[in-house]
Amino acid sequence: MAVARRTSRDIRSESRLIVVRALLAAGETTRNELAEATGLSPATVSTVVGDLLKYGIAAETGLIGNGIGRPTTGLRFNADRGRVAGVYVEDKYLEATVFDAALGRLATVNASAETPVEEADDVIDWIVRILDTALDRAGAERGDLLGVGVLLPGGMQRPVKSAPTPGGIWLHLDRLRDRLGLPVVVDNPLKAIATAELWLGAGRRSGNIVTVSLGYGVGAGIVQDGAVVRGATDSAGEWGHSLLVFDGRLCQCGRKGCVEAYIGALGMRQTVAELDPGHPLLDGPDGYVFLHAFTDAAEAGDPVAVAALDRTAHYLGAALTDLVAVLNPEVIALTGWPDFPACRERVMPIVWGRIRADAPGSAAEDLEIELVGRHGMEGIAAIALERFMRDVGLVTTRVLPAL
Amino acid sequence: MAVARRTSRDIRSESRLIVVRALLAAGETTRNELAEATGLSPATVSTVVGDLLKYGIAAETGLIGNGIGRPTTGLRFNADRGRVAGVYVEDKYLEATVFDAALGRLATVNASAETPVEEADDVIDWIVRILDTALDRAGAERGDLLGVGVLLPGGMQRPVKSAPTPGGIWLHLDRLRDRLGLPVVVDNPLKAIATAELWLGAGRRSGNIVTVSLGYGVGAGIVQDGAVVRGATDSAGEWGHSLLVFDGRLCQCGRKGCVEAYIGALGMRQTVAELDPGHPLLDGPDGYVFLHAFTDAAEAGDPVAVAALDRTAHYLGAALTDLVAVLNPEVIALTGWPDFPACRERVMPIVWGRIRADAPGSAAEDLEIELVGRHGMEGIAAIALERFMRDVGLVTTRVLPAL
The missing domain is CATH 3.30.420.40 (ATPase, nucleotide binding domain)
Structure with missing residues (x-):
């Protein structure tokens, strides 16, 4: 990879992407509002809007008047x-x-x-x-x-x-x-998922986001300076296979002690098994079915499930703190089991407690965690x-x- | 932070920084060579060089002829x-x-x-x-x-x-x-250190670099797309305070199990103490003095020091694998004790073994690790x-x- 391959064409491209995303976010809007929302100059926005109209990506919606000053032409993303x-x-x-x-x-x-x-x-x-x-x-x-x-x-x-x-x-x-x-x-x-968050979610107010997906497997997506970080071989974001415990549980990937081996579905099952090897939850199916049965059992007050969920929340908090330490994002957007009704109230306070206690310096001070649901x-x-x-x-x- | 605050002024700024860095790297060069090195158009390079000449940052060196075609004006960074x-x-x-x-x-x-x-x-x-x-x-x-x-x-x-x-x-x-x-x-x-690497080191051939500093404390610097990642509160890169062992050794920062508590100077001392609580190395001073005494003892064949250094190399390999998993860099530039003569041959093979075995997918395939010495x-x-x-x-x- 070269040090840089940016040309003025890339700059125009970047402005266009920024305006396209702002247009998508805005519903009906105007050129002035777009300039304000994007920080681009009114001249740049006008040029870009001209290009988008030409390619049919933007459409004009007629005159908008707010009673003050003269009416301006409305704009919207052309969904059709x-x-x-x-x-x-x-x-x-x-x-x-x-x-x-x-x-x-x-x-x-x-x-x-x-x-x-x-x-x-x-x-x-x-x-x-x-x-x-x-x-x-x-x-x-x-x-x-x-x-x-x-x-x-x-x-x-x-x-x-x-x-x-x-x-x-x-x-x-x-x-x-x-x-x-x-x-x-x-x-x-x-x-x-990182792209969805950038286009439709927290990307509308921040350029420095980590998306975290928690399900059968776990992983992260990184948005830095308004772009998805891909990495040298397109494998950036494999936080699920970073360490939680050196030489810990064997992960499906073959490495020992990965985050996924503790907060993925198989990991939670193993936590239950460590607390009570004869627990009835272990007789049921794996994967998402287990996740729901497990979190429902915790909500119903099953003491082993409660203890296992609490421990999982500590693992999650610790693993998220690592992302905060290394990347210091403005927003973490979580998707998956923490958003289950059975988890929200129990899990997130533990997660936040861990992050607040352990994040370096002021790294977590302005951090927001969203339980979103942006889909891949x-x-x-x-x-x-x-x-x-x-x-x-x-x-x-x-x-x-x-x- | 706004989604974007890029203007055409920022674009010019970026082109100028890119040319300044290329000029610094090149020694004596020409406009055409700069265009080739940066991927910017010859027209952009000419404009930027004009600006740099005007502000005295670039200087012309007279005509350069290579015997083919007509001579062109040479350029250099104006060190004076x-x-x-x-x-x-x-x-x-x-x-x-x-x-x-x-x-x-x-x-x-x-x-x-x-x-x-x-x-x-x-x-x-x-x-x-x-x-x-x-x-x-x-x-x-x-x-x-x-x-x-x-x-x-x-x-x-x-x-x-x-x-x-x-x-x-x-x-x-x-x-x-x-x-x-x-x-x-x-x-x-x-x-x-990340900025030094970007300006003077691996940044000359890659825009996707992690710098790792290993000394009394440990930490990382992240270069993404040719810019240093700062994070929401300027604390990105605190990899030394990400986890190696959940609930492991107490770190100086107050968190348990941080990378620094295993591969910082105090961490290595603790590893020696775990292997042999009465080892003479523990009577000596701490910090860099300990680091040198410890690695010299390993080179001299002291079995406890050898075992502790090998264990430390495994810790380092595991912690670097986490950076590879999450950031998937093209280059890791290491500064610190792995570059000590006593460490180079012993430590790096263990580190590489761990990374190759544990990095997700093809993430480590084209990875380069440099033992540099770029200074803050x-x-x-x-x-x-x-x-x-x-x-x-x-x-x-x-x-x-x-x-």
Whole structure:
């Protein structure tokens, strides 16, 4: 990577992305309001708005008068510029969502398979079928799509040596692109959730955000200076596989003592087992089902579940404190089990206590933690939209991967 | 913090900083070579070079001919544009270094006190005296200085509530500025070392760097997309106070299990004590003296020191793997004890083994680790130079603090 490859074209690109995001956030607005919201000069905003009108991404809404001064022309994001789709694919589960161009959700269709879908062509067939169904429900057709974003679980890194994804589809996305005749982008959930937060969430008021996803697996997305941090091989954010305990529990990844081995679903199960190896929760299923059963049991007052949840909250607080120490974000946006009704009141005070006690210096003083619920699906749709703007020449941002 | 406050002025500023750094790196060069090195367009480079010539930061060196085509005008950084000074201050130790404008070191003077210098005015007197001596040795006077950078140890954060620095001088830098009649900038070693690496080290080929300082305390500096990451309250990089062991050893900071409590000087001493509570190394002094005695003992084959050093190398490898997992840098630049002759051959293979085994996916595949030796002093001088360029209107970058 060169020290810098910025040109005046990149600068224009950056201004355009900033205005696009501000327009999306604003609903109906004006050029002056956009200048105020973005900090860009009125002249720059006017130029950018001109470009966005030309490409149909912005639309004028007629004159707005506030009774003071002369009326100005209203602006909005043109949601009907087209549609974008997000596809989430696991080996036995598939989901397709169709959004309007303003990232409003129009239709979601999901499907599951009895046995893992293993062949790449079968996975592609499945994606195309479910996507077409979702388009149909949204009253749209393939030709309306500006792009398709595919969300693949797991640590997706380049160069691809192994493909831990159904049917090795990550290696065959060109076939999907050819079948659909549409631009396809692919990314992993950590980057997609960070992008969703940047476009639709805390990114509207801060450029320095960490998104934290807590589910079966755990991970983070990093937004720095208004851009998603990707890292040298696209694997930044693997906080779930940073250490909580040197030489501690064996993690699924093979390393010992990872954060995920304590606050992922399997980790919580192990905490229950350490407290009471014969606890009935351990007879039930794993994953999300366990997460709900476990947190419900804690809410109902089961003493082992309460103790295990409290201990998990301490683990979470400690692991978040590490992010605060290293990255010192303005906002942490949490998605996952801490937002379960059974957890909110019990977990967050413990987490905050740990962060306040242990964060270095004043690092946690102005910190906000949001329990959000931004989805990777919105993020991958935003990435597909960004890709569309790149294809028409409006932005020059690095969008991954080049398909 | 607003989503963005970028204007075309910021863009020009960024181009100028990029060209200044490339010019500093190049020695004698040409406009075309600068365009190639920076990726900026030849037109942008010409404009920027014009600005730099105007402010005396660049100088022309006459015609350069390579025998092919017509000769072009050579360029260099104008080291004689002025001088910049760095001052490092602890309660019983002070160092002042005078650099030329191209950050070449001209003279260093240091001094130590028997008892801590505690009053702010006494600290300021001391700084002025030692700085004047250093200027004298460099054949310069105060009037030659473009600026002075003060390097303060410890976790310096804003807003300042406590002043863990000699004489609370951090709270009284305006007095130092008034005494010297010169612009003064202040920063902590983590940010300064990251800046030095960005300006003079790995920043010449990568924009995605983590600097790691290992000494009495430990910490990191983060360079992302060619800029030093500061964080919401200027405390990003406090990796030394992220966890290695949940509820582990008590750290000096009050938290349990911090990285520093295992790979800082006190941590290594504790590792020796755990292996052999009666070991003679424990009778000697602490800090750097201990570090040298300890690593020398390991090199001489003392079995306890060897075992403790190996264990420390595992701790270091694990803690660096966390940085790789979360930030996925292209380069880690290490400064400190791993570069001691006694450590190089023994420590780094263990560190690399741990990183290769434990880093997620392909995160460590293209990673480089440099044992450098970039100093905070060069970094604080670079920050002072950046501040000078800001004061004359060449750059708009945020430079801390506003004094």
